[in-house]
Amino acid sequence: xxxxxxxxxxxxxxxxxxxxxxxxxxxxxxxxxxxxxxxxxxxxxxxxxxxxxxxxxxxxxxxxxxxxxxxxxxxxxxxxxxxxxxxxxxxxxxxxxxxxxxxxxxxxxxxxxxxxxxxxxxxxxxxxxxxxxxxxxxxxxxxxxxxxxxxxxx
Amino acid sequence: xxxxxxxxxxxxxxxxxxxxxxxxxxxxxxxxxxxxxxxxxxxxxxxxxxxxxxxxxxxxxxxxxxxxxxxxxxxxxxxxxxxxxxxxxxxxxxxxxxxxxxxxxxxxxxxxxxxxxxxxxxxxxxxxxxxxxxxxxxxxxxxxxxxxxxxxxxxxxxxxxxxxxxxxxxxxx
Numbered sequence: 136x137x138x139x140x141x142x143x144x145x146x147x148x149x150x151x152x153x154x155x156x157x158x159x160x161x162x163x164x165x166x167x168x169x170x171x172x173x174x175x176x177x178x179x180x181x182x183x184x185x186x187x188x189x190x191x192x193x194x195x196x197x198x199x200x201x202x203x204x205x206x207x208x209x210x211x212x213x214x215x216x217x218x219x220x221x222x223x224x225x226x227x228x229x230x231x232x233x234x235x236x237x238x239x240x241x242x243x244x245x246x247x248x249x250x251x252x253x254x255x256x257x258x259x260x261x262x263x264x265x266x267x268x269x270x271x272x273x274x275x276x277x278x279x280x281x282x283x284x285x286x287x288x289x
Numbered sequence: 290x291x292x293x294x295x296x297x298x299x300x301x302x303x304x305x306x307x308x309x310x311x312x313x314x315x316x317x318x319x320x321x322x323x324x325x326x327x328x329x330x331x332x333x334x335x336x337x338x339x340x341x342x343x344x345x346x347x348x349x350x351x352x353x354x355x356x357x358x359x360x361x362x363x364x365x366x367x368x369x370x371x372x373x374x375x376x377x378x379x380x381x382x383x384x385x386x387x388x389x390x391x392x393x394x395x396x397x398x399x400x401x402x403x404x405x406x407x408x409x410x411x412x413x414x415x416x417x418x419x420x421x422x423x424x425x426x427x428x429x430x431x432x433x434x435x436x437x438x439x440x441x442x443x444x445x446x447x448x449x450x451x452x453x454x455x456x457x458x459x460x461x462x
Binding site: 222223224225226227228229230231240242246248270 | 321322323324325326327328329330331332335336339370
């Protein structure tokens, strides 16, 4: 019983810290002049569906979409999160277009991984995504890191 | 005596670090600022073990097994718009970090095109780490693979995790 309780507490702590990171990034985007959040109706329902049927290996997600012009680089995102998430697993930056994609990941339990992803296009949109995925989805995304920014847009 | 003891204690982690095949790749911020595109991949052992279960079917089972045993894959890749836009002395800095335990096993040199160097750190009958330096006129890639590497299976990692194609046939595709 105490072991289960311990596992539950650890899982809750891990999730709450990931929620906090997601929220910190969203708050920073909100505070940025030139960016405004685009609210997508039905996201709560979509999340419920994801919890139940786990499409393409996704077990949970939170997403925030921002439109407008702003410029961030990967270090800005790391500064926002502080040291809580450690080194990003993948960072892609293009000086040609200003696009940045950063992925942090950590194991949750079993084959599940939690990914926090920011895909930023300075002239178009910025996506902040927190998702719990199985290892297969993770492997697919890291097999070609240059395509990482497409993850959020799908 | 106490100072010596403290110095030894401080030096021990650095020695252990160097012997486990991991190198510190210090890239100046100016290089990333100059690069048209940059990719950094940091995969530690836990992440690799999980990802290895699901790697593409093209990769044979033994190669997956090798990935599962690795302790990390670290890739820094920079692409530039013009030839010679980066200072090649950065490679000397990386080479300087490779102590005497590292052996150069492959050198491909071309005055105008790519230069590839592969270093390994032998550990008895096995290899505990590998460093690949690939310097093209417009592209610089530094790869550090940490853990037991099977050289026969190394080619199967090309194109995965941001590792560049180093074998000739694949590069010309």
